[in-house]
Structures are given as C-alpha cells and as structure tokens.
Amino acid sequence: MTEVQIQAPPAARRIDALAAIMRYSTLAALILLILFNVFFTKNFVSWRVLDVNLTQVAAIVIVGVGMTLVIATGGIDLSVGSLMAISGAIAPIIFLNKVFYVGEIHVAVALAMIGGILLAGAFGWFNGWLITRFRIQPIIATLVLFIAGRGIAQVMTNGSLQPFKLDTFQWIGLGRLFAPANASPGDFHGVPDQVVIMLVLVAAAAWMLKRSLFGRQILAIGGNERAARLAGVPVAQVKRWVYCISGLCAGLAGLVVIAINSSSDANQVGLGMELDAIAAVAVGGTLLSGGRATITGTLIGALIIQLVRYTMLANGVPDDVAKLAKAALIVAAVWLQSQGRA
C-alpha cells in the first residue's frame, strides 16, 4: 500500500475493513461449506463430486457473467432463459441440415454454434435497444423476450423435441480436456469442456470489468447514470453492448445445456435460468442497484448455491427444502449488501 493510505483517518480504515469483510465473506462462506462437507458428507473428497458440481454450475455461471455486467449498469435481464432456448433450438436445426445442406459436418457444427450464439446476441441487442431507445425499464423490456423468446424457439422447432447424437457438437457439454487415456472409475477423468469455457469466460470478463475502458463505463453508468452521461460516457451504446453480451452468454449456455441433454426441447432449455443467474450474482456480492460488481463473486455465488443444494441432497434433505435454503441464501446476501451501504 502507498504512503497516502497509511495516513488514513480511523473512520476510513474502519470502512476499508468492512469492505474487506464484505469482499471476502462470500469466499469464506464457500470455504466453510467445503470444509463442512469434507468432514460430514460421505465420499465428498472425490473427483466425481467435484465433477458433478462444476458441471452443473457451468451454465449458470456462463449466464451469470452476462447478468453481472447487466446488473452492474443498474439493469436486469429476464430474457436469458428464453434466449438459451432460442440458441438451443436454432443450433440443431442447422447442424441436422434441416434448413440447408452442409456437406462437411465440422462446418455445419461451426455454423450452428456461431449461429445460435449470434442469434441470442442479436436478441440481447434488441433488449438494449428497447431500453435505451424508448427508455423502458429493463425489467419490463426484457420481460418481452422472457415471454416471446420461448415462443419463438417453439415456433422454430414446431414445438417438438430435437434429439441428436453428434460428438462433433456435443464436446461442448460432454467433452473433457486433459483426459487420461485409460482411467478407472473414481480417477481423474479430465476437466469438462464447459468448465474450461466457464473459467476462461470468468477470467476474461473479470479482467475486462477491472481493466478496460468498457468496464469502467459500465460501473460508472451503474453508479450514477446522469453523472456518467454528463462526463461523456456513451450511455446508450454501452448499455446495448452489455445486453448484447448477456444474450451472447445465454446463447453459449443454451448450447452447453442441449449438448448435455443430447436433445433440444424449447419448453425446457434454460427454464428458470434468469432467476438462478440473478441469485448467483446477488450471493456473489454484486450490488443489485448497480455500480459495484464482481465477476469472480458471481462464480463463487453460483458455487455456494450449488454446494448448499448438493450438501442437503447428499445428506438426505428433500429438494423442496433445499430450495428454501437457496431462498434464505439470497435473503442473507441482500441483507449483507444493505449493511455494507449503511
């Protein structure tokens, strides 16, 4: 730390201490949860358990990254679940050659993935356009696609399930990196590809938020939109990009989910995802009113929610009760935020 900070008056130091507690409380909670499980949950320390939890959390975190950026501007994106369904619907249509014939399967899959993600991103841009052009509140503007988006996905697939078995595509949900040649059950099986994608995305977004001009602009808008505009921040442009990124993330997560399921069901893909993602963001310590955000917090938040649920299920608590615990976590996180601002 620098010289100036050593001279900080006691009041400022107290606030610093509080901020530090706030910052690390989510991480501490995660570590406590892990320790609890190490001692009380049978067979917790195993590759399989780590695998299950990380795999289940990946889609939430991928969506959560976009959601964190949206919330950092003081907005909210309810459409992410529906955008996942759209991306999940269009991709199989393309790689199953339903629209046009692509001979080379790798090309078809590449087109499908890029198409799915970009389409979701385009819808995200539309959200941002509604919000900035007509000054509609984000919760209302994104409600449009929350409702209509799933309908669009159903229309694209005629409401029918699209099953497929295609390793060229499904690596994104089932593939593994660093997989050893012949591992017996219980051994290290490699890192699931979606976990790698998740971690790369988290790292990139965290770096972007902290170090880039765009990240600064996002936080300035969330902190005080009027002040940001009067200081020359291109508010509308930044917001459109943020909602677009949220859409892109949702599109990617949609691909992961259908790859895991080996099928795309427009009714099911991404159902309830908006709430899971918002919960992860809130538990992670991002200020819901905007202006302060942490991407790694969202990762930790998602892990906490996942692990609480896992802990309860593994110890024989019914899933309904586990949902109550999730709700309690969110309440606790929001309470902690209100304390930090007092």
Added chain:
Amino acid sequence: MTASATPPSVSPLLSMRSISKAFGGIPALSAASLEVAPGEVHALVGQNGAGKSTMIKILTGYVSRDEGDIQFDGGPFEARSPQDAQHKGISTIYQEINLVPFRSVTENICLGRESRRFGLLDWKAMHEQARTLLARFKIDLDVRKPLLRFNTATQQMVAIARAIGFKAKLVIMDEPTSSLDEREVAVLFDVIRQLKSEGVSVIFVSHKLDELYEVCDRVTIMRDGRTVRTAAMASISKLELVASMLGRDIAQVAKSATAFGGRRAQIGDVVLAADHLSAGHKVHDISFSVRRGEIVGFAGLLGAGRTETARLVFGADPMRSGAISLDGQPLVPREPIDAIRAGIGFSPEDRKYEGIVPEMAVSENLTLALMPQLSKAGIFDEAKQRAIVEKFIKRLGIKCSGPDQKIRELSGGNQQKVLLARWLAMNPKLVILDEPTRGIDVGAKAEIQTLIKELADQGLAVLMISSELEEVLEGSDRVFVLREGRNVAEFPHTEASESAVMTAMAHGDSDLIPEGSAS
C-alpha cells in the same frame, strides 16, 4: 459554553445542556449547549462537521445522546422519533420537499391526520383546515388542485404549513432557503416573522450569512462539536461570526472574505458565442458570450432559465433553435460528449444527483471524463490515471486519505474540487460551473472561489451560475441577468451594482439597464 449573550429575561423554551455524542468512538458533540427563548428566531451556524446536524438530530429523536440534559417547554424532553418530536411540539423542515405531487394540497397537508365522519373522510372539514392553515401564512390557493400544479415555492410553503401544523412551539429549519430564489426567500421570512409574532420559536440553520442578519434574533456558533459562542445578532459583526466559525483571527478572515472581489482580468478573444438559443418553455432567444480569461456570471431567480441555458451549451438537453460557436468553430452539441470533445466542461448544480459517482473512488471520479484519453485499445492505463489524480489532489488541495478513497466519504467542498479537477484534467477551453459553492462550508467556499479566479487568470473561460447574488457580483467580470427564460440585461463588472442587477432580475425592465452596456 465559553461565552454567552445576556440571557433572555423569560425562562427559555428550549435548553440543551452539555450534550455529548460519539459515533463509533469519534466524538461529534462534546458538551455542546443551545438555548432558545420563546418567540425567538435563533440561528445555528458552523462549518460542515461542527455538530449542528447532530445537535438537531438528537433534539428531534433521530439519534440518541450519550450525555446531557434537554428541557423543553418547562419539563425534561425526550423524543423517540421525529414523529414523536412533532407530536410534542417540535417540527422540522428539511431542504427537500417530502410531499405527494399528484395529490391535492389538502391531502398533502392533512396526510396522516385526516378528519373522519361516520368512518369516511370529511373532505369539507379537511379543505377548511388546509385553507385556514395556509391563510395563516397569507397563502390563498385552490386546495383541491394537485400539488404539482403549483410552482416550487408554493410547494415549499405547503410543506412548511404541513410541518408546522397547528401546534408547533418550535420549528427547526435546516437550510430552508437553499433551493429558493430571493423572492421566495422573502416570502419564507414573512412566514418566520408570522410564527414569531405568534410566540413560536425557530431554529434557523443556514450557510448564508445575510439571511441570518435579516431574520434572526440571536446566534449560536458551533465548531468541532462544541458551542463556541451565543450572541445577539445585532451585537456581532459578520466578520466576527465567520472568524468564530472558522476559529481563526479576524485579520485572516478579512483576507479570505475579499479574495473573490476586485477582479481585474486579462480578457482575450471570444471563446463561446451563443446566439438566440431557444428550447422548451424555459429558454427563449438567449444570446451571450464568454471570452478567454473571463468569468461570466448568470444572475436570475429560480426558474429564470440559467441552468437550462447552460445545459443547452453542453448538449445535456435538446436545443430547439439557435447557434453555438466555440473558438469561432460552429458547435452542435447533441450529447454532452460532443461538447466535451470540443473542450467544454460542466459541473452540475446538484453534485450528488448528477456529479459524483458515490460508489467510485476519488481517482475514478476525477478521471470520469478523461477515460477515453487514458485508454489505449480499450485498455485502461492505471498508472497514467494515478499520476494525473495525484497531481490534482495536490494542486487543488483535495483532502482525502488517498486516490482510492470513495468520493462519498469526502466533504461537499472536497467533492466539488474533485468535480472541478475532472474538467481541468482535460484542459478545457470553457468550464460551466452551476452553483459551484452550494452547500459548502465557508472555508471551502472561499477556497473554491479563489481557485475559479486563478483558473480564469490562467486564461480559462468560465461561465458561472449562482443563486447567491453576492457571489455573482463579486466573482464575475460580466453579469448576464436572465428572467423567465429571457436575457434581460448585461452588466460589466464595474456597473453590476446590487440594486441594478436585482431590479433587472425582478422586473426585467430594459429602461433600467445602464446605458452603453446592453448588447
């Protein structure tokens, strides 16, 4: 109390003795005292952090005291909440109006104490009640109309009427004039005199010294959580008052009090020329110019269109017609970014609402407008930012624990300096300062005024808007007077007498403009 004026002949209405309070180990009040006589208007003054607001918060039940004794109306007094205090006869009027704009005047006044008849609201009785209450303050209006149909001043009066109700014995006014123009202030003072004649006491908190002399009987001066002095207004000079507040000797104060006056600037070419600007209902055909090294002041009542005109130049609001040029180049600012790129900075009147980003650090707030220049290929250069921030913290004397301290933890004066630095850092041609010293304590105010003068001396063109006539008159090289959205007069520094400017503000009579100075 280290000094005291002659005690009032009658027993005091309110007596707070040896009040102490600490927040988290830091003392806010140390054995402070305050005594108010019946029917007295008592000024409570002090710099920011002197303990005025803590004193009032204790009295009105917002916070509890650690030590001390409060006597009110002949008995020990204890308020559990502001509502409780109001019930017991102590009402508070805050800076912001806390009313429901879409409901009628009656509803706003009677909210929470409605008259009922057979279980239904007795509208007739309530309208009558509201009318009677307003009549007391010589306000006659249709109480059935929604509040938003009336202007800010009337709304403020309704708020005051509501707060005072029928049974307040003591009314606390915390900077009641900060959002009023001079005419509205006069109306408020009539209300205060009316209250006084009815035997109601008033505690009057204000940064504006002239107002204290106009309306107050006695003054209690606080500094660093202590009561420094209580005196009759008539027996204490302005200079003594300021000296007591600052804890300095009079010679020093005399120097800082005159620092802003007597500008003899080296004025250069026209930097900003605004021709026939019009927009909305508030700006009609306004023309003015600002030259290099010149401070141009906008004088006018609230609602005269000063802020609105400035916002047009900065691209913050859409313009209907008119032309702007900067250094001879035409400028069409559609968004603030256009004006910023052209070299204009704008410090808004409401720091909290439009100026600072409270959750961000001093450094981030300071460089908010400079972010694109501090970035290369979209990546932010922290080291470059730090160098700039440290330079300006030193240059403007911004008091903070360091560049990383959150701006919301700073005092108003230091926040304002950060906002000034935000624009100075981009080396502008023109800065627009809307109420640069509003809500800032006397010490920081003088510092900022001196700073503005220095900047102009270095060649910066400054457009300054202030509701304090004194600030405009002493700080400007040229004064434009706006009235009801029109530019009614222009005075050079030497001819901008208080009476001439005020006459123009009030009447806008072109006859009254001194010959040869009108453009």
